[in-house]
Amino acid sequence: MLQQVLHEIETANGPVYYGELARKLGVERSALDGMIQFWVQKGRLRRNVPPGHTDSTICGGSCRGSCPGPNSCPFVMKTPQAYSIRIQE
Amino acid sequence: MINTTHTIALAGNPNTGKSTVFNALTGLDQHVGNWPGKTVEKKEGRWKYNGSEYRIIDLPGAYSLSSFSMEEIITRDFILEEKPDLVVVVVDAANLERNLYLAVQILEAEVNVILALNMSDIAAARGIDIDVSHLSEVLGVPVTPMAARKGQGLDDLKQVIADALNSTKNGGSHHQ
Amino acid sequence: MTASTNTFDNTPFVIDYGPDLEDAISQLQERIEATPKLTQRYPARWLAIKLLEEDNIVSANVAGISGGAEILTIASQYIANLRSKYGEDVDTLIADRRYSWINHLVREIIRQGGADEPTTSDKIDQIVTNRWLGVPIFMLAMWAVFKLTTDVSAPYLDWITDVIGGPISNWALALLALVELENSWVASLVVEGVLAGVGGVLVFVPVLMSLFLALALLEDSGYMSRAAYVMDRLMRMVGLHGKAFVPLVVGFGCNVPAIYATRTLENRRDRILTGLLAPFMSCGARLPVYVLFATVFFPAYSSLAVFAMYLLGILVAVLIGLVLKNTLFKTSETTGMIMELPPYRLPTIRNVWSSMWQRTKGFLHGAATIILLTSIVVWALMAVPVGGEGAFADTDIDSSLFSRVSDLVTPVFKPLGFGSWEASGALISGFVAKEVVVSTLGQVYNVGGPDKVLEPTTFLEDVVSIVTSFAQATIDTFKSIPLILGIDLFGDEAQDAPSELMTAIRTGFEASSGGRGALAGLAFMVFVLLYTPCMAVVAAQRQEFGAKWMWTSVIGQFVIAWLVAFAVFQGGLILGI
Numbered sequence A: 001m002l003q004q005v006l007h008e009i010e011t012a013n014g015p016v017y018y019g020e021l022a023r024k025l026g027v028e029r030s031a032l033d034g035m036i037q038f039w040v041q042k043g044r045l046r047r048n049v050p051p052g053h054t055d056s057t058i059c060g061g062s063c064r065g066s067c068p069g070p071n072s073c074p075f076v077m078k079t080p081q082a083y084s085i086r087i088q089e
Numbered sequence B: 001m002i003n004t005t006h007t008i009a010l011a012g013n014p015n016t017g018k019s020t021v022f023n024a025l026t027g028l029d030q031h032v033g034n035w036p037g038k039t040v041e042k043k044e045g046r047w048k049y050n051g052s053e054y055r056i057i058d059l060p061g062a063y064s065l066s067s068f069s070m071e072e073i074i075t076r077d078f079i080l081e082e083k084p085d086l087v088v089v090v091v092d093a094a095n096l097e098r099n100l101y102l103a104v105q106i107l108e109a110e111v112n113v114i115l116a117l118n119m120s121d122i123a124a125a126r127g128i129d130i131d132v133s134h135l136s137e138v139l140g141v142p143v144t145p146m147a148a149r150k151g152q153g154l155d156d157l158k159q160v161i162a163d164a165l166n167s168t169k170n171g172g173s174h175h176q
Numbered sequence C: 001m002t003a004s005t006n007t008f009d010n011t012p013f014v015i016d017y018g019p020d021l022e023d024a025i026s027q028l029q030e031r032i033e034a035t036p037k038l039t040q041r042y043p044a045r046w047l048a049i050k051l052l053e054e055d056n057i058v059s060a061n062v063a064g065i066s067g068g069a070e071i072l073t074i075a076s077q078y079i080a081n082l083r084s085k086y087g088e089d090v091d092t093l094i095a096d097r098r099y100s101w102i103n104h105l106v107r108e109i110i111r112q113g114g115a116d117e118p119t120t121s122d123k124i125d126q127i128v129t130n131r132w133l134g135v136p137i138f139m140l141a142m143w144a145v146f147k148l149t150t151d152v153s154a155p156y157l158d159w160i161t162d163v164i165g166g167p168i169s170n171w172a173l174a175l176l177a178l179v180e181l182e183n184s185w186v187a188s189l190v191v192e193g194v195l196a197g198v199g200g201v202l203v204f205v206p207v208l209m210s211l212f213l214a215l216a217l218l219e220d221s222g223y224m225s226r227a228a229y230v231m232d233r234l235m236r237m238v239g240l241h242g243k244a245f246v247p248l249v250v251g252f253g254c255n256v257p258a259i260y261a262t263r264t265l266e267n268r269r270d271r272i273l274t275g276l277l278a279p280f281m282s283c284g285a286r287l288p289v290y291v292l293f294a295t296v297f298f299p300a301y302s303s304l305a306v307f308a309m310y311l312l313g314i315l316v317a318v319l320i321g322l323v324l325k326n327t328l329f330k331t332s333e334t335t336g337m338i339m340e341l342p343p344y345r346l347p348t349i350r351n352v353w354s355s356m357w358q359r360t361k362g363f364l365h366g367a368a369t370i371i372l373l374t375s376i377v378v379w380a381l382m383a384v385p386v387g388g389e390g391a392f393a394d395t396d397i398d399s400s401l402f403s404r405v406s407d408l409v410t411p412v413f414k415p416l417g418f419g420s421w422e423a424s425g426a427l428i429s430g431f432v433a434k435e436v437v438v439s440t441l442g443q444v445y446n447v448g449g450p451d452k453v454l455e456p457t458t459f460l461e462d463v464v465s466i467v468t469s470f471a472q473a474t475i476d477t478f479k480s481i482p483l484i485l486g487i488d489l490f491g492d493e494a495q496d497a498p499s500e501l502m503t504a505i506r507t508g509f510e511a512s513s514g515g516r517g518a519l520a521g522l523a524f525m526v527f528v529l530l531y532t533p534c535m536a537v538v539a540a541q542r543q544e545f546g547a548k549w550m551w552t553s554v555i556g557q558f559v560i561a562w563l564v565a566f567a568v569f570q571g572g573l574i575l576g577i
Ligand SMILES: Nc1nc2c(ncn2[C@@H]2O[C@H](COP(=O)(O)OP(=O)(O)OP(=O)(O)O)[C@@H](O)[C@H]2O)c(=O)[nH]1
Pocket: B012, B013, B014, B015, B016, B017, B018, B019, B020, B021, B031, B032, B033, B034, B035, B036, B037, B038, B039, B040, B060, B061, B062, B118, B119, B120, B121, B122, B146, B147, B148, B149, B150
């Protein structure tokens, strides 16, 4: 089951989304999330978050200057929570 | 008055309503919040029922009994070192599959368990229909559906807890 | 659901982990049971499983007990065997069995509403992120955004233009007259520098607010995440790294954060590649230029013209990406990715407003700082006479330092149809930021014309006219809403009289293109889309990728902008458009 999750992500042609994979494997969405967190702990999946950010909000600052902080940042984008396969070096 | 004070632990995934149950039983006012990780340390309270007094511990939310996070270690240590007389595993009925991952690990620790199937209001609203008695049969423990925030099923839970403690006192606990 | 009546079974709860694991577990369990110090502390089977999982806390505890070290050695043998047999850590094998066991159980006990049944969000997603429909739906959504942006904001655009050109200019002049400065260089600075420059940009606040409103609606409803997903698929189809979509989507708001967002990419080649492509995403600051030119040259199709610019940006990025991918940036295979799409929800007024306001504030802040500063510099350059004629702030514009300097690059733009010093000057100062293109055009076309004769009005009359015209703009906006859907309910969309600036631009472009003003205007829009977006992007690229890549980007973009604009203008001439 766990390996299947990893395998599906690896071999899919393009990004997979939770609902799609959960339905395909017949698992609950939150259980799928549990399995993904397991792989994150094992270092096989990596959460896509820019350095220095705690969530998936991308904030690169205003059009001029640096980021004034997530709350007063004019150009933020909440990107979907995403994880990718970690390339073994 | 019975002299022996039984210890009951409330365990479960984050944000499943452990503190809500804890408050309902003890009349205390533990912080309840709609985000995971509200309770970070264990909290203790007392619950009186039918002339008996019980010690109740509200454990922090954990997804597993591994030693990955502080919450997991606190939960595991309490269950294995302090050996409570009963662990009430509060599970979110709307996310049963994920919640059972912790529940089965607590069962594997060979403690007495009751499964409190909380958030059954949400599960019902989503059209989720759970075969409670079959679940209870497979796991070999009592299962009680409830909706703690609305106070539904609390009386059942209290009764099941009291019965369980009586039966273990007579029948002895699992190990030793 | 009712409570089960069961109490406890007397057999302990056991999950069957399969023959190999069970063998290891029972062997270890036997050893553990022979060590009373351990059984006092832990249930034997539980401990055996934990040791196989290599739980470091439990292992450390066992090591501290006499006889524990031996058991740990046995455990590590089993672990090594299992790992070589299955190619996975034992804790993974155990977790896997648990998940499978639970999945099996859940399938049995959930009679209805289980994992197989799609939620409403899932059902919407099946359409919205569909392999074939995803991209067209995304295009439609973007089309609606630009329709909203151009149509709904148009009445407010007219209103604010009138307010700045009328009452505010009047008040500024009246104030200057009070301190007897109305004929000095200060008056020139205020009118030709600040009002023509910054004012020219501020008139686009309603346009940007509409864009930000539309984007906020898409974001808060949850659609933007899907758009990102759809874009990702599109990118993989043309062989680009899928993860590059995040920076690129961010780029529609502003290119600077897009450059920083490339940090999400794992490998440097992908980061640089994406950092080179992000500036082609048309940001909010370029919108005023498009709106201005589309209104001047394509009044009947302005939203289509604006939309085309955004599409062209994506197209150029994809093509350049393909070329780079097969030349400079070979290798680096794509990695698999999984993402959670948040459920759809109704946007809340609070979220939408706050996002819209934050972004508008960013724009206003820019107008008050960098655009103001550039306008003043441009004004100063226009005020300096060259060749001894005239005095400071009283020169003929054509013999100002600004026009002479701009004239030097004019030949470069001749083949593109906008080889006039005005257009060249606007593009030079446009390196600072794209709003500056508009502010500079406002300045260069403002001066030199006959002095405006403003009807004297009282302060009260001004205020009344501001308020009533605002109300009229609001009514017009509501009337324009059905137009978004292509329904002309009111049929009274009278074409507004073009502003002075618009007339001046048209005349200027007609002159520089030999009567092909519209074609030259289109080429100009394309050029603005494709060359360096602003200094802040250049600085960000330097910081993230180093000077070499920064120059590659600046020069590369200029060349591409020139070539595409050339193709548009010359191609148009050949086709006789
Ligand atoms: N709908 C519904 N909500 C509930 C129910 N029980 C609890 N909640 C709500 O769920 C949220 C979490 O409750 P808590 O009691 O703080 O959960 P917890 O398990 O203590 O959470 P942590 O301490 O973070 O692990 C609160 O907003 C509760 O009001 C229930 O049966 N139905």
